Amino acid sequence: MKNRTDGLLIIVQFFFLFAMPCVSKAQVTDDRIHDLKAGRVQPDTSYIYSLPFSPKSKFLLIQAYNSKMSHAGELSLDFKMKPGSKIFAAREGVVESVKENSDQGGLKSEYMNDGNHIIIRHYDGSVAMYWHLQKDGVLINEGDSLQKGKHIGFSGNTGYSAFPHLHFQVQDASGRDVATRFYTKKGVRYLRPGKWYEAG
């Protein structure tokens, strides 16, 4: 009886010593394991947003995190969009505020307060901001709870804006900008300027 148990133990030990590392090697590269062991990378457990526009549509990201033009020190994204493009909720939440009565916009500081927008509060306390929407381009009301992927408005060029685009920005509960990752047609990505992104 004892011998049989020993035999089994050896088989189990063999599995853990040799077979298991082969399984994990297939999923994670040696470099990644090395970095994880050294504490250099943390697994990314952040929320994955949907791109804030309609499925199958594709837009060019002009500015991303800390871009020099108008995002210095700011974690936000500018998608070039012709006015009237459909804007979708990137994450579920409750509509905190909307503005849609402006038709003023341009690169002058006097337009600073003229940007139509939607602000959605998420259930972890963070907010997403969708800026520069067109006049009467908001389809939802303050207090609405909505699902990710809902058509919430139309893009425009109102407020402090150099060209028609959507400015998308997320802040945590204490008002700090947050870098967000997205489902794209090519997989989950943090976005980079100068690239086109298609909603999956």
Ligand SMILES: [Zn+2]
């Ligand atoms: Zn912007």
